[in-house]
Structure formats: C-alpha cells, structure tokens
Amino acid sequence: MGPSSMYNVALILLFSFLLGMSSAKLSENFYEKSCPKALSIIKSGVRSAVQAEPRMGASLLRLHFHDCFVNGCDASVLLDDTANFTGEKSAAPNNGSIRGFDVIDNIKTQVEKSCPGVVSCANILTLTSRDSVVALGGPSWKVLLGRRDSTTASFSDANRDLPAPVFNLSQLISSFSNKGFSVREMVALSGAHTIGQARCVSFRDRIYNDTNINASFARSLQAKCPRSEGDNNLAPLDSSPIEFDSVYFKNLQSQKGLLHSDQEFFNGGSTDSIVNTYSLNPLTFASDFANAMVKMNTLSPLTGSNGEIRKNCRKIN
Structure with missing residues (x-):
C-alpha cells in the first residue's frame, strides 16, 4: 500500500472514529427528526397518569432513580424476571415497592405506534421523571437523550447500590459519593421525598425506636403501622405529598421525617445547614434539585452501538 492509500485509510478511520464519538453523545434534540412526537406523547402519558x-x-421519579443508581440509566430496572434470570425487580429495595411499570408500558406502546423501534425505554424513564416533577408543581430541567437499553440487569448490584431507609448519614454520604454526588447534591436529591408515600415496613423501626422524632408524629404513625402487621400500609413522606415543594425540609426541622434516613439529614450533623437553606429558600432547592437530576440522568448511559432499543420494556429483544 502506497503513502497516498495509507493516508486515505487513516482519514477514513479517523472519520469513523469521530462519527462513533458523535453517535455516543447525548443530545436534547436526539429525536427531533427520528421521532418528533416522542416528547409530547411521553408528557401526555405522564400527565394522564398523574x-x-x-x-x-413520585413512583415514576423513584423508578428512574432506582434505575440510574444501579449500573446507570439503562432501563435495567424494567426487566421482568424469567425462569433463567433474576433481575432488579426482585432485589430487596425494589421488591413490592417500586411501581409505575404499567404507565411506562402504556407510554412505550404509544411511542412505538408513532415511530417503531426508535425510542429507548431508558429515555422514556428519564423523561417521565422530569415530566412527573413538573406535573406536581416542581421544576423542569433539560433532558439529554440518546440512551439505549441494557440487555441484562443485576440483582446483586441493586441490593448493594441503592441506599436503604435505615442508613445513617455516613452511609448515605458514601452511597451517593460512590455515584459521584456531593453532599449538597445528595440532600437536594433527597428532596424528592417531598412527594409520595412509603410503606410501614420502611419506617416501623423509626416510629418505635428512634429518639430524634416528634412524639405526637410518632404516635400518629403507630396507628397506621402496628409493630407486627400492616407492612404495606402507607404514610406520606411529607405533609404535602402531592405537591413538589420544600415542605420536606421544614418537616425535618420539626423532627417529622418519615424515614430514618430522611431525618439523618437534620440530626445535628454536617447537613443541617443545607436543610435550613432549602427550607428557607424553595427556589434554591428547586434549582439544586434540577441540576442534580441532570447529573443523575447522565450516569453511565449506554450509547452508540451499546445495548439495544427494546420493543417491550419488560424483556430484551
């Protein structure tokens, strides 16, 4: 091969490399030409569900969080178990508690009708989290798209990586730090608990054994959550559970955090000042939450030729 031919081959390889790099980047307008109605279909589906x-x-927001914290935002959490496969749905932090799968299925069906085989379940999950927060009065943020779907899931990683409601502050800091989040970003993301409810099994130990809890608040919860039954009985995570606001942080200041892990953010430690800031400045919380969500949305996405575009979010193609 002569110098000219070698030069041409090098240019082709360089072009291919650059093309590969560009295809691996997330973009806000990723579906602008390939599926222009995707974002409006997803937004409409979320609005109807909420x-x-x-x-x-809150359930859709939590579903996205539980996806991204386990090997990145790849829709692995949506995969059903099979006879030969145990996925993340069966892991302790998820089993019997994460929900919203039917909503994702319905949205995926509508998107597939508009543009078959184009929009990944991972991107649908990412968009539903943003649209859910907006539907409940919270902030919006820019969602970069282009993720592809995983072809596997990890039961063990879900058990290991997802922070538990019994964690103390140092365990929480470690869990979020492992994913690249600062302490302030961790507290901001915990503000997601300004919406939604939790099961009795998640807060029973706190209402009977914790000392940093408002006594009347504990008694009111004990009526809903007996010592030995009612595991699935629900209680709101803050006192305005269908409004995305900063009341969660005010509740922490009054020792009315529902989960032990919630109250750890205001328990005489290093995060008390952040809780005070967010309680006094709802707009600061909203801005910090949105920025932290942008960061979470980009945790280890599958792009380019990695992964696949699932036809059915519950199983690989």
Missing part, C-alpha cells in the same frame, strides 16, 4: 393518581408522579 391526574388519575397523583402518587404516580
């Missing part, structure tokens, strides 16, 4: 059941907004 109008029918306001709690669903």
Whole structure:
C-alpha cells in the first residue's frame, strides 16, 4: 500500500472514529427528526397518569432513580424476571415497592405506534421523571437523550447500590459519593421525598425506636403501622405529598421525617445547614434539585452501538 492509500485509510478511520464519538453523545434534540412526537406523547402519558393518581408522579421519579443508581440509566430496572434470570425487580429495595411499570408500558406502546423501534425505554424513564416533577408543581430541567437499553440487569448490584431507609448519614454520604454526588447534591436529591408515600415496613423501626422524632408524629404513625402487621400500609413522606415543594425540609426541622434516613439529614450533623437553606429558600432547592437530576440522568448511559432499543420494556429483544 502506497503513502497516498495509507493516508486515505487513516482519514477514513479517523472519520469513523469521530462519527462513533458523535453517535455516543447525548443530545436534547436526539429525536427531533427520528421521532418528533416522542416528547409530547411521553408528557401526555405522564400527565394522564398523574391526574388519575397523583402518587404516580413520585413512583415514576423513584423508578428512574432506582434505575440510574444501579449500573446507570439503562432501563435495567424494567426487566421482568424469567425462569433463567433474576433481575432488579426482585432485589430487596425494589421488591413490592417500586411501581409505575404499567404507565411506562402504556407510554412505550404509544411511542412505538408513532415511530417503531426508535425510542429507548431508558429515555422514556428519564423523561417521565422530569415530566412527573413538573406535573406536581416542581421544576423542569433539560433532558439529554440518546440512551439505549441494557440487555441484562443485576440483582446483586441493586441490593448493594441503592441506599436503604435505615442508613445513617455516613452511609448515605458514601452511597451517593460512590455515584459521584456531593453532599449538597445528595440532600437536594433527597428532596424528592417531598412527594409520595412509603410503606410501614420502611419506617416501623423509626416510629418505635428512634429518639430524634416528634412524639405526637410518632404516635400518629403507630396507628397506621402496628409493630407486627400492616407492612404495606402507607404514610406520606411529607405533609404535602402531592405537591413538589420544600415542605420536606421544614418537616425535618420539626423532627417529622418519615424515614430514618430522611431525618439523618437534620440530626445535628454536617447537613443541617443545607436543610435550613432549602427550607428557607424553595427556589434554591428547586434549582439544586434540577441540576442534580441532570447529573443523575447522565450516569453511565449506554450509547452508540451499546445495548439495544427494546420493543417491550419488560424483556430484551
């Protein structure tokens, strides 16, 4: 091969490399030409679901969080178990508690009708989290798109990586730090608990054994959550559970955090000042939450030729 031919081959390889790099980047207008109606279909599906059941907004936000914290935002959490495969749905932090799968299925069906095989389940999850927060009065943020779907999931990683409601502050800091989040970003993301509800099994130990809890608040919860039954009985995560606001932080200041892990953010430690800031400045919280969500949305996405575009979010193609 002569110098000219070698030069041409090098140019082709360089072009291919650059093309590969560009295809691996996330972009806000990723579906502008390939599926122009995708974002409006997803937004409409979320709005309908939240109008029918306001709690669903919190459930979709949590579903996205539980996806991204386990090997990145790749829709692995949506995969059903099979005879030969145990995925993330069966892991302790998820089993019996994460929900919203039917909403994702319905949205995916509508998107597939508009543009078959184009929009990934991972991107749908990312957009539903933003649209859910907006539907409940919270901030919006820029969502970069282009993720592809995983072809596997990890039961063990879900058990290991997702922070538990019994964690103390140092465990929480470690859990979020492992994903690249600062302490302030961690507290901002915890503000997601300004919407939604939790099961009795998640807060039973706190209302009977914690000392940093408002006594009347504990008694009111004990009526809903007996010592030995009612595991699935629900209680609101803050006193305005269908409004995305900063009341969560005010509740912490009054020792009325529902989960042990919530109250750890205001328990005489290093995060007390951040809680005070967010309680006094709702707009600061909203801005910090939105920025932290942008960061979370880009945790280890599958792009380019990695992964696939699932036809059915519950199973690989």
